Amino acid sequence: MAPAISFQFDFSSPYSYLAGEKIDDLAARHGREVTWRPLLLGIVFQHWGTVSIVKQPGQSDYAPHDMARSARFMGVPFRFPSRFPVPTQQAARAFYWLDDHDAVAAKRFARAVFSAYYVDDRDISSPATVLDIAADLGVDRQALTAALASTELKERLRRETEAAIEAGVFGAPWIVVDGEIFWGADRLPQIDKWLASGGF
Amino acid sequence: MAPAISFQFDFSSPYSYLAGEKIDDLAARHGREVTWRPLLLGIVFQHWGTVSIVKQPGQSDYAPHDMARSARFMGVPFRFPSRFPVPTQQAARAFYWLDDHDAVAAKRFARAVFSAYYVDDRDISSPATVLDIAADLGVDRQALTAALASTELKERLRRETEAAIEAGVFGAPWIVVDGEIFWGADRLPQIDKWLASGGF
Numbered sequence: 001m002a003p004a005i006s007f008q009f010d011f012s013s014p015y016s017y018l019a020g021e022k023i024d025d026l027a028a029r030h031g032r033e034v035t036w037r038p039l040l041l042g043i044v045f046q047h048w049g050t051v052s053i054v055k056q057p058g059q060s061d062y063a064p065h066d067m068a069r070s071a072r073f074m075g076v077p078f079r080f081p082s083r084f085p086v087p088t089q090q091a092a093r094a095f096y097w098l099d100d101h102d103a104v105a106a107k108r109f110a111r112a113v114f115s116a117y118y119v120d121d122r123d124i125s126s127p128a129t130v131l132d133i134a135a136d137l138g139v140d141r142q143a144l145t146a147a148l149a150s151t152e153l154k155e156r157l158r159r160e161t162e163a164a165i166e167a168g169v170f171g172a173p174w175i176v177v178d179g180e181i182f183w184g185a186d187r188l189p190q191i192d193k194w195l196a197s198g199g200f
Numbered sequence: 201m202a203p204a205i206s207f208q209f210d211f212s213s214p215y216s217y218l219a220g221e222k223i224d225d226l227a228a229r230h231g232r233e234v235t236w237r238p239l240l241l242g243i244v245f246q247h248w249g250t251v252s253i254v255k256q257p258g259q260s261d262y263a264p265h266d267m268a269r270s271a272r273f274m275g276v277p278f279r280f281p282s283r284f285p286v287p288t289q290q291a292a293r294a295f296y297w298l299d300d301h302d303a304v305a306a307k308r309f310a311r312a313v314f315s316a317y318y319v320d321d322r323d324i325s326s327p328a329t330v331l332d333i334a335a336d337l338g339v340d341r342q343a344l345t346a347a348l349a350s351t352e353l354k355e356r357l358r359r360e361t362e363a364a365i366e367a368g369v370f371g372a373p374w375i376v377v378d379g380e381i382f383w384g385a386d387r388l389p390q391i392d393k394w395l396a397s398g399g400f
Contacts, residue, residue: 048257048258049257050256050257050258056250056370057248057249057250057370058248058250058368058369058370059370061368062368062370062381062383065381066383066387069390069400070390072400073389073390073393073400168258168261168262169258170256170257170258170259170262181262181265183262183266184386186384186386186387187266187386189273189389190269190270190273193273200269200272200273
């Protein structure tokens with residue numbers, strides 16, 4: 001079987017949310033699976049000395065406007081969050097803990113976090129919100145609470161983010177198909193063509 | 201008749217070239233015309249304190265790779281120029297001089313400049329190259345030589361660039377459809393849908 005497509009993202013990245021709503025169905029149409037891997041984009045930006053597109057000079061109006069328009073274009077529900085960006089450590093750590101047990105449940109959780117943030121405007125930086133989202137999906141709240149306090153899980157997320165930086169990641173979503181790197185939700189049509197033709 | 205679509209670009213912007221190869225045909229399918237307006241992206245970047253995407257941290261490999269891949273995806277011939285970026289004052293000034301006399305000839309010239317740079321790897325910063333490209337299209341070489349030396353034409357390009365900055369332009373291609381701003385060649389599908397449905 002062909003290797004999984006790698007989808008690296010931050011829960012606080014709107015274009016990551018848009019890509020996340022589409023990438024698995026797109027991959028499935030080509031008989032491919034997708035591995036989801038959250039990282040901390042703030043650490044990535046810090047490494048490169050860059051900032052979120054929303055904070056780039058001149059883009060404070062255009063960027064949120066483009067995000068909302070891109071969402072409508074893609075048929076994805078979207079509301080620019082009232083708190084933005086927010087720390088996403090808790091959600092990302094919870095994802096990896098779930099992923100180690102059940103990748104399907106982890107993706108379901110990731111989609112629920114995205115939806116809580118970009119549809120319901122909930123504060124996904126709050127540990128209580130993250131636990132609520134997981135509990136609603138049937139996750140053991142006490143076990144996840146204990147895991148989120150563990151050094152091991154913190155280290156895991158730190159390692160994932162550092163590995164991403166070492167691999168050259170400078171933004172999100174960062175999608176890798178058979179070694180070919182695609183940055184941005186607006187590259188999904190190129191990914192579709194790449195998968196259909198084995199490169200172009 | 202519906203107002204013309206505004207297409208602002210820099211001859212040294214690869215994504216402007218890609219958009220320029222498609223925008224008139226796209227507009228024509230919706231019964232619309234396009235007004236081309238070159239500007240000096242270097243002055244725009246200077247204003248905002250930003251840099252070309254190729255010079256943004258971490259992107260020196262990815263950006264040219266994405267430009268070439270996007271060109272293949274769009275079916276546009278493309279070779280990353282051996283000199284990049286280059287000053288485009290001469291080409292932009294020649295465009296405005298032509299445009300005042302004959303907008304069709306000016307667009308033909310603009311496409312020839314783009315092609316000289318992105319297909320034939322010619323140095324479009326050179327006044328001689330700009331004059332050669334124009335002469336090949338039947339433009340009076342002596343008249344254009346005189347015009348390029350005029351203060352009036354220099355002022356014209358300066359004013360166009362300043363007006364763009366005042367209007368919020370921070371990058372190129374910058375395409376405005378009935379007041380709606382689209383930044384980037386990768387927004388052409390959204391422009392197509394916008395024109396088809398009068399907004400979405």
